[in-house]
Amino acid sequence: MITTAFLNQYLENICRLARAQRASLFLTGFAENLLQHSADEPALAELADEAHAASTLAELTADLCENGSLMKPAASGCGLLVVVSIGADHGVATQVVTERRNFVPSRLGETETHLMIGLGYARPEDVPAFGDNGLVEPLSQADWILSIIVSSGGPLSMNWELSRILKHPVTGLAGRVELERVLPLIVHSAQESGQPVSLMFVNPDHFEQVNHRFGRPQGDLAVRELASLLRASLRESDLLFHYSGAIFAIVLPATDEEGARSAANKVRSAVADRLFIDGVLPLTVSIGVSGTENGSVSDTTELIRRTDSALNMAKLAGGARTVLWQENSPPHLPGPIDRGSAIFTADAIKDYRNMSLLWELMSGLATQREISVIARELTSRIAKAFRLELVALYSALHQEPDSLTEEPLLLSACRYMPEHDTILNEPVVRAEKPVAMVRQVRETGEQIVHREENRITEGVLPMVARDDLIGFIYLENGPEATLDNKDMDFLAALVAQVAMSLDRAELLNRWMKQQQEESKKLREEVRELRQAVKQIRLVYQSAAMETLMQRVQKIALSDATVLITGESGTGKEMLGHAIHDLSDRRQRPFVTVDCGAISPGLVEAELFGRVKGAFTGADTATDGYIQQAHGGTLFLDEIGELPIEVQTRLLRFVQEKTVTPVGSSSSVKVDVRIIAATNRDLLEEVKFGGFRSDLYYRLQVVTLESPPLRDRSEDILPLANFFVEKFSLSYQKPELHLAPETRDFLQTYHWPGNVRELQNTMLRAVLMSDGPEIRIADLDIESRAARPAAAQEEVKLPGVLAASMERRDLWRELTLALEAVLDECAQQTLPMGRWLTEALLITANEISDGVTRRGATVLGMAESTFRRQVAKSLRSRELEHGKRPEGWEAVESVSAEIVREQAKVRLPAQQNLVVRTRDILLAVVDELVGSQYARGAALMDVTTPTYKSWLERLESAGGR
Incomplete structure (x- = not known):
């Protein structure tokens, strides 16, 4: 690699051979030109600086001889200018150039390399003589001078380009590869002469923070300034290299370890006295030193390792110090000082x-x-x-x-x-x-x-x-x-x-596992919330309901007693479910008590429970509704219907949260939240003595008023669309929608029955509609409103049910009949699912004259299943004869008509009639009991898991 010493030696040799006093060299054709003088001053004015040299060269190259060379006297008369055209193709050097980052391929073949040597003489007569033309045919002395320069120009240019390539782009210093090439030569030469060699690594402390604080360009500037400072601090014989990153290597020939330590301290002092990056950044450096003194090191690789180890020790000791490697030092301390030092070696x-x-x-x-x-x-x-x-x-x-x-x-x-x-x-x-x-x-x-x-x-x-x-x-x-x-x-x-x-x-x-656990927890919470929202089943968009639901969300977080008021059919129980499902009690029971449906003589035992023998017929102890709701919510519907004497005991429970079962002398602590509902004006009842004032004020800690549908007309169409979609899916009707005139009619109707009336109207319309649109006639509101109340109630009677034989009317009547039975026996747990199945099976068996194949065909069942279930139903009928409520007659009548209608078709049923009628009952029961799965399962006469699976299937089919 070309160094300043090498160039000086080259120029001194040229001076000696040409008998010149001074010499200057100008080499072009590369990204960086080279201008070097053998003395402190340029040999000729034409090479005073790079600009003059470039101008002179441009003039002379126009007159080059055919062989690409030229020799001309200097303008001063005391000098000689020699120009040699070396060319651009340098074999290996050109291949190396093509791999540089800043190389421009178009420069190949376009830029010619020229070497210009200027020789200065003391007197004009010392300049070599020329022929008459002053340019061509130089005499013998000039001839061999030109030959020497021409022969040395090619190698000189190739070495200069290689030197330039091997330089660090930021500092301009030779790199690690050159260090590992030169160091063995220096050590070998020193050992032959018996002199020591020392190696020094210099690294600025905490330099990574400089790049982070000032940015990479300013960090590069600091490295360049540090390199310049190191050059100025060293002797001419010392060699400075860029080792790696911000680490510099300094080879100190003929210097023992103490001399190297002294030189290192001089470098540290010079750095400490200097501010870098335009005078704003102070730096300190750590220096590691080792040497070949006393022949202790013959392997230059070991010398580098020891120096690197000493630098590591200096950094680990806190920096801003010089550490000299000693025999008792660790052979090598691994550290983050030079991450590239083990990657790049001198071995390609x-x-x-x-x-x-x-x-x-x-x-x-x-x-x-x-x-x-x-x-x-x-x-x-x-x-x-x-x-x-x-x-x-x-x-x-x-x-x-x-x-x-x-x-x-x-x-x-x-x-x-x-x-x-x-x-x-x-x-x-x-x-x-x-x-x-x-x-x-x-x-x-x-x-x-x-x-x-x-x-x-x-x-x-x-x-x-x-x-x-x-x-x-x-x-x-x-x-x-x-x-x-x-x-x-x-x-x-x-x-x-x-x-x-x-x-x-x-x-x-670990993070993903934690995220999965959190996601699982969140999914569970979302599932619970979805279940809560699903069970709330409130559809609204009016401001009145929005305000009401905001209050519901607030009070749901507490255990305060709530009193819900409002007209019949406004969804008071739905609000109670909403409060429960949004509370921390949502996983516990929600028990509904219809206070007006319980016999006055039994209401006390039903609420508070009884012990065995408490009264005639009390053969077993039974928990009351209050105890059944332990941990959850007790919903007291129509609380204004409670007898005064029961109100007294209820007041005690509200105050003390303890119940005493009928016939018992001991009380039981119960954790229950109470939500009461009424369509009466309880304050008026208090005035007339129909309701205890102390209980009234205990219940109305928070009062919610469920607004009538006529006062929230914005909710009519969303509710109507919801019911249409729900019932269309339930009864396998094609996708239906409300006609424009129907929408207008629904919004202008006054809805005396509130949401319940709207729900039943939409059910009727879905069943009665013949096309994709629900028309006003399908609603049948005007004709029903014109009938007297007594006539409207006749819909529950078998005679009215027999008036229509059309299939769609029968399904509608079955739904209404089932709702009527559930309303009639709201506080009883009747096995209605089994009863309904028995009615269908027995009817199919009767109209088929006991022929199993015909009966199974009518119901759409397998013959073996039909035979087995008919036998089971007949045995059950014999055991339970006379125990069914009066309203069940209407259900059996409608179910029998459904079976007879199917038998008239004389084709296999496209759907199992038992499953279809069971789904209708399942939907009605679900509407009644909500999340009370145990009660729903009892009404369907199945286990709770089976009941839940049926609900899931019904929901997936769109019927829930």
Whole structure:
């Protein structure tokens, strides 16, 4: 590599051969021109500076001879100018140029390289003589001068370009490759002459913070300024190199270690006295020094390692100091001082291998989060790249720090197969020796390297991330492997990078596991909320209901007693469900008590429970509704219907939250939230003595008024559309929608029955409609409103049900009849599901004259199922004869008509009639009991899980 000393020597030789006093050199044709003088002053005025030199060269190149050379006297008469056209094609040098970052391909062949030498003489007569033309045919002295310059110009230009390429782009200094080439030559020469050589590494402290604070361009400026300062602080014989990053290497020939220490302190003082980056940044430097004094070091690689170790010790000691390597110093302290020092060596083959391995691993592991994949990639790629007998990765991620006897966890093991140039995964490793070495590293935290006859045989490198020991990598040298110290340095640096990937993968796995747990919890909460919203089943968009629901959400968070008032059919029980489902009690029972439907003589026992023998017929002890609601919510519907004497006991419960069952002398503590509802004016009832004032004020801690539908007309159409969609799905009707005139009519109607009337009207319209639109006539509101009340009630009677034989009317009548029975027996738990199935089976059996095949065809059932269920139904009828409520007659009448209508078709039923009628009852029961699954299951006469599965199926079919 061309240095200032080399150029000076070249110019001195030219002066001596040409008998000149001074010489100057100007070399062009590259990205950076070279102008050098043999003395402090230029040899000629034409080469005073780069601008003059370029101008002179441009003039002379126009007159070049055919051989590309020119010699001309200087303007002063005391000098000679020699120009040589070297050309642009420099073989290997040109190939190197094409790989530079700033190289412009179009410059090849366009820019010619020229060398201009200026020779200065003391007197004009000392200048070599020329012919008459002054340019051509130089005489003998000038001839051989020109020959020397022409012959040396090509190598000089090639070396200059190579030198320029090898320079660090920021500092302009020679790099590490040049250091590792030059240092052995200097050490060898010094040893022959018996002189010492010292090496010094200089690194600014905390320089990474400079780049972070000021940015990379300002950081580069600081590095350039530091390089200039170091040049000025050194002797001419000292060599300055850019080693790596912000680390500089200084070779001090003929300097012992004490002299090097003195030079280092001089450098530190010069840096401390200087402000960098335009006078705003103070810096300190750490310096590591080692030398070849007394022949202690013959291997320059070891000299570099010792210097690097000394620099590490200086940094670890706090920086801003000089550390001289001593014999008792650790042979090498690994650290983050020079991450590139183990990657780039003077061996191009190793550099390519290291860079390829680093690139493959880092690009492959950048997004990888599977620890097993990371382990397999690391061991297999290292084994193949270094041809190792065995590479094993052990984990310490899930081990206790003090569990030194615990067996290390093997993550992956691979070995290189030279005969096949492939990798074999080792599921079982010869574990005794690797495990023993791993345990030793786990205790000390330091790497272990074993050698035999100066050859590395095996070693264990620790893997550290965030100051925690997370794993170990075991390396066993193979017969074809040539592991050396630099390879171990590289592997240590590589393992440090992979350790971060392993640590990141472990952290990511933990985070994802935590996220999955949180997501599971959130999904459960969302499911509960959806279930709550689903059970609330409130459809609204009016401001009145929005305000009401905001209050509901607020009071749901407390256990305050709530009194809900409003007209019949406005959804008071739905509001009660909403409060319960939005509260912390949503997983506990919601028990509804219709106070007006219980016999006055039984209401006390129904509410508070009874003990065995409390009264005639009390054969068993029974919990009352209050105890059944323990932990949940007790909804007292139509509380104004309670007898005064029961109100007294209820007041005591509201105050003390204890109940005393009928016939018992001991009380039971019950945790229940009370929500009461009424369509009466309780304050008026208090005035007339129909309701206790103290109970009234106890109940109305929070009062909610459910507005009538006529006062929230914005909700009419959303509710109507909701009911149309629901009933269309329930009864397998094609998609229906409201006609424009129907929408207008619904909004102008006064709805005396509120939401309940709207719901029944939409059910009737869905059943009666013939086309895709629901017309006003399908609503049948005007004709029903014109009938007297008594006539309207006749819809529950069998005679009225028999008036229409059309299938759609029968399904509608069945629904209404079932609702009537449930209203009639609201406080009883009747096995209506079994009763309805029995009615269908027995009717089908009767009209089929006992022929199983015909009866099964009518109901759409399998013959064996029909036969078995008919026999079971007949036995059940005999046992329960006379125990069914009077309203059940209407249900049996309608169900019988449905079976007879199907029998007239004389075709197999397209759907199992038992399942279809059961679904109608299921929908009616669901509307009544809501989340009281146990009660719903009892009404359907099935287990609770079966009841829930039926509801899920009904919902998936769109019938819920």
